[in-house]
Amino acid sequence: MYKLVALDMDGTLLNSEKALTSRVREAIKSAKEQGIKVVLASGRPFEGMLPTLKELDLDGADDYVLTYNASLILKVACKSVVSSAILTGQDAIDLNKLADKLGVNILAYSMTRGLITPKQNEYTDYEAKLNGIEYSEFDFNMLDADEDILKVMMIDQEQTLSKAVEQLPKSLQEKYSMARSTPFFYEFMNKNSNKGMGMAALTAHLGLTAEQIICVGDAANDLEMIKYAGLGVAMENGSDEVKANADYITASNDQDGVAHVFEKYVLN
Known part of the structure; x- marks a missing residue:
């Protein structure tokens, strides 16, 4: 059973308008209600991720975020550092x-x-x-x-x-x-900073295994976490390299691809 889903933001979670769709938002809400931990993993700085974290109610005391391509892993509410490699x-x-x-x-x-x-x-x-x-x-x-x-x-x-x-x-x-x-x-x-290493550090911190993790992304900086995850998912709009290394290819970010993942592997 999957217990954590890690999502890239740009090109993955957000559509081409840099927005969340209602279907994606509802899928994440339902997953959280079932006890699934949802983590955002982005190359963006924390400040650039915070509005989306708040919109998805992922800014609580038990929420985590991978920023700067996992150079920093933070607890969202207090911004305490779980892991860093800078x-x-x-x-x-x-x-x-x-x-x-x-x-x-x-x-x-x-x-x-x-x-x-x-x-x-x-x-x-x-x-x-x-x-x-x-x-x-x-x-x-x-x-x-x-x-x-x-x-x-x-x-x-x-x-x-x-x-x-x-x-x-x-x-x-x-x-x-x-x-x-x-x-x-x-x-x-x-050298010790990429999303795959970041997910490994967070997985260990939470007492989970890679097999319990789903990672979803579209670009080269998502490749390592997609290869690390028990289920690595590429977006249809993703790069050829990412899709070649994924276990599953979902719909594009403009077709609620992230929601498809939750509906197929988590909510059902």
């Missing part, structure tokens, strides 16, 4: 130099400074607006080497970013957990 200021400095060399923009989430970028650009504007937060322009070379950095993202138009990703040194794979979360975002996290 970067340093030196990582941001080094990746900024590489971004300059490759000709792409960059941003980072600092634990103390919030969302920062070396220069204003449309993709940082998008990230800030999406999550309802502010950002500041900041010279990454001025970061403290040991400053806590949650994640770094290379950001640019799809073709430019794709070309840059192709030129990334192979050595980065040994140093960072990396994933493309949208056509214009490429994310760098701590």
Whole structure:
């Protein structure tokens, strides 16, 4: 019997209008009433997830959330840290130099400074607006080497970013957990930070097993948790790689795909 369902947000839980449909909302409500724990797992910062957590009544004392691609796992109500795996200021400095060399923009989430970028650009504007937060322009070379950095993202138009990703040194794979979360975002996290590792940490914390978990997602940063879960589910709108590794492919995020999962595997 499944006891926990983990859901990505963008492209999965939310439709193309970045909204919850009534069918999805009701499916989650019914699952909670049956004692199923529902957890959101997103690349977004906590602030960008909180409105949806509140809308789904997932902001209580016993609710958990995976933020920044599981770089932080928090108890929602008190924001206490269950698990963390983050970067340093030196990582941001080094990746900024590489971004300059490759000709792409960059941003980072600092634990103390919030969302920062070396220069204003449309993709940082998008990230800030999406999550309802502010950002500041900041010279990454001025970061403290040991400053806590949650994640770094290379950001640019799809073709430019794709070309840059192709030129990334192979050595980065040994140093960072990396994933493309949208056509214009490429994310760098701590080597021990991805949604699969995050789900493993939360599963252990809750005394559950992987076989009791359903994970649903659409993009490359969802791949590890889909492979980890007892039932890994890909959205019809998901990437080919995610669908190839899933146990089940549900309908798209514009066709209540998440509700289908609950109705097929949890509510019945």
